[in-house]
Amino acid sequence: xxxxxxxxxxxxxxxxxxxxxxxxxxxxxxxxxxxxxxxxxxxxxxxxxxxxxxxxxxxxxxxxxxxxxxxxxxxxxxxxxxxxxxxxxxxxxxxxxxxxxxxxxxxxxxxxx
Amino acid sequence: xxxxxxxxxxxxxxxxxxxxxxxxxxxxxxxxxxxxxxxxxxxxxxxxxxxxxxxxxxxxxxxxxxxxxxxxxxxxxxxxxxxxxxxxxxxxxxxxxxxxxxxxxxxxxx
Numbered sequence: 001x002x003x004x005x006x007x008x009x010x011x012x013x014x015x016x017x018x019x020x021x022x023x024x025x026x027x028x029x030x031x032x033x034x035x036x037x038x039x040x041x042x043x044x045x046x047x048x049x050x051x052x053x054x055x056x057x058x059x060x061x062x063x064x065x066x067x068x069x070x071x072x073x074x075x076x077x078x079x080x081x082x083x084x085x086x087x088x089x090x091x092x093x094x095x096x097x098x099x100x101x102x103x104x105x106x107x108x109x110x111x112x113x
Numbered sequence: 114x115x116x117x118x119x120x121x122x123x124x125x126x127x128x129x130x131x132x133x134x135x136x137x138x139x140x141x142x143x144x145x146x147x148x149x150x151x152x153x154x155x156x157x158x159x160x161x162x163x164x165x166x167x168x169x170x171x172x173x174x175x176x177x178x179x180x181x182x183x184x185x186x187x188x189x190x191x192x193x194x195x196x197x198x199x200x201x202x203x204x205x206x207x208x209x210x211x212x213x214x215x216x217x218x219x220x221x222x223x
Contacts, residue, residue, distance in 0.1 A: 008153060032210050043203050043214035044156065045115075089155050093210070099146070099169030101212065103155030 008087065010108045019077040023090035023104045028071060030092035034101070035064060035075045039086045047075070047088075077109075085111045115139055117206050117215035125221045126194050134189045134218045138206030144168070145187040146212060147179060150201040162187055194222045 013019045025033070031052035036044035048059045050066050050073075057064050063076040073090050087108050091101040116139035126132050138145050144163045148156035158171035162181035176192040185206070191198060199222045205212035 034211070036214070041216075043115075043117075043119075043216045046211065046213055049211055091155075095169070099161050100158045100171060101146075101156075103157070106155050 008106055008108050010110060012110045012112055013080050014112050015080060015082060017080055019075075019080045019084070019109060021075045021077075021088050021107045021109065023073040023075075023107075025071050025073060025090065025092045025102075025104070027092060027094055027102070028068075029094040030102075032093050033064070033066065033073055034091045035062075035073075036089045036091060036103075037084075037086045038089060038106070044089060080109075080111050082111050082113070085109055115206075115213040115215065117204060117213055119202075119204055119215040119218050121218060122216070123219045123221075125223065127223050128194055128196060130194050130222075131190065131192045132194060132220060134191075134202050134204075134220070136187045136189070136204035136206075136215060138185045138187070138204075139213055142206035142208045142213075143185050144207045145181055145185065146205045146207070147187070147189045148203040148205065148214075149173070149198075150203055150217070152200070156203055159189070191220075196222050198222050 034049045035047040038044045050057045050064045061078045065074045087106045089106045090104045093101045118137045120135045146161040147159040150156040160170040161168045165181045178190045181187045201217040203217045205214045
């Protein structure tokens with residue numbers, strides 16, 4: 001399996017501020033990426049995806065940016081709310097059929113009142 | 114909610130036993146992928162089933178096996194359980210590359 005860190009990075013933001021969660025991926029052949037949100041005791045929840053032929057994609061309150069040159073992905077959450085508190089994972093795959101997604105180690109987002 | 118369901122929610126087994134976990138995919142989805150998520154880590158890909166055939170496998174030993182049924186539901190079987198198999202087991206269903214996860218089964222091996 002892939003190597004992942006045991007210590008989860010944490011990002012604390014004030015309610016109403018914007019959040020930026022970063023992810024570095026390792027496989028230059030990866031061409032499809034998904035951001036997931038995982039709340040305690042639940043399965044990962046799909047947030048937004050992006051293909052490698054795009055640099056940016058926007059959803060409701062979320063934006064994903066992809067920089068293929070430095071193999072970096074970011075998730076921006078606008079006007080962060082308490083309900084956004086969770087662990088966020090990026091996932092990458094180089095497979096056209098969506099096999100073998102490789103997940104990053106995750107970032108814990110804490111929204112402060 | 115994604116429409117992906119898993120059973121049971123929690124399970125406790127002892128080392129050496131065998132376990133079967135079940136997953137019902139979202140309506141219209143013909144592909145099921147299984148992941149293992151250890152505490153504090155991201156999910157790791159076990160294997161994927163498409164139209165009842167294994168369609169890709171991660172770095173897991175043969176004692177991890179699976180099935181997919183004509184209605185696209187799926188089972189994950191783990192033989193000769195080891196302590197390190199304790200984890201949250203997730204299934205994800207998809208019709209294309211976009212995967213949607215179920216709530217998971219928490220397996221504890223004593």
